[in-house]
Amino acid sequence: MQKYTIEDLLYLMGRLRDPELGCPWDVKQDFASIVPHTLEEAYEVADAIAREDWEHLNDELGDLLFQVIFYAQMGSEKERFDFSTIVSNLVEKLVRRHPHVFPDGSLQSDRSETPISEEEIKRNWEAIKLQERNAKETRGISRVLDDVPRALPGLSRAVKLQKRAAQVGFDWNEAEAVLDKMEEELAELREAIAAGDKEAIADEMGDMIFAQVNLARHLGVNPEDAVRGTNQKFERRFNHVEDRVLASGRPWNQFTLQELDSFWDEAKEKGL
Structure with a gap:
């Protein structure tokens, strides 16, 4: 089976967005119209990890990567940015934010053998992010909460x-x-x-x-993780209630809430 590269993916995206020979659906998309798909793909990645479905995680990560490629192509068309600038900016930022790994600020520098605690790493991370926000203030971003993304759950x-x-x-x-x-x-x-x-x-x-x-x-x-775990627990226990109803041969409306609740208690006792 042929192994494709990131260059192949970028070429494919360019073909999909070709105004004359590309895919009509892909051609008509813009930054705003792709956002819902990006969020959906991110959730599908999270879901695959939560289910430890490693085979499908591979596919879902590919779908999420495609979203980045899509934005990069549209950015290139508008002459705003392209995939190479996305990668370059990311590497520059990560090197800057990890001075304990890249002490002299270059990608090739080696870290010190002196151990550093997770708490110190966290303090450094927050201090660097604060410096970045202060730098943004000179570009007109001055409020404390300004750059907290509004599209987050x-x-x-x-x-x-x-x-x-x-x-x-x-x-x-x-x-x-x-x-x-x-x-x-x-x-x-x-x-x-x-x-x-x-x-x-x-x-x-x-x-x-x-x-x-x-x-x-x-x-x-983490409240998102906590709710996600509770959702999964509710689903397991409700499935047990449904199994008991189906096994009885009686319709749902013939069961009282007390009877259904007793099935729920059974699920809890089973550790579901």
């Missing part, structure tokens, strides 16, 4: 917003204080529910979730 963006605010001292000192804040938000949510104010309910529900993300951050838990 809600929970992930909440974490990044909170971490960024924490860097300038706007943060709770301990998890217990966040728990108190959650109690406050829960009380406000109850009031909104009692009033039947849908707009206020949505607002307070958002505050409650934001506070939960804050607690997860203080406890060292």
Whole structure:
């Protein structure tokens, strides 16, 4: 089987985008129209890893790489950037952000044999990123939260917003204080529910979730991972409930919630 290279992939992308002989679908796309596909491919990569489906992960990573190639081709067409500048900028940034590996700032430099802790690496990383943000201020980006991507999933963006605010001292000192804040938000949510104010309910529900993300951050838990794990657990347990219903030969509407809940408890006892 022939082994293709990154140069072949770039050539293929150019062919797909050829205005006369390319693929009509690919030709009509622009940066904005490709974004939903990029997000979908990223989630499919995450899903394959979560399922430890290594065979399909290979394919999903290829699909995600194709998204980068697509953007590079469109950037080249607009004379804004191309694949080579994407790679060059990435290498330059990673060398700059890893001084413990590339001490003199060049790709060929060797690291010191003196060990460095993960905590020190993290401090250095944050200090370098802060320097980069300060440099951006000279180009008109001055607000603390300005470059937190808006297209991130809600929970992930909440974490990044909170971490960024924490860097300038706007943060709770301990998890217990966040728990108190959650109690406050829960009380406000109850009031909104009692009033039947849908707009206020949505607002307070958002505050409650934001506070939960804050607690997860203080406890060292990634909220996206936590929810993903809970989703998988719910799916396993609900599948057991469905198996019990199907085995009975009775339709769903003939079961009481209590009966269905007993099947759920069985799933928990089985460690599902």
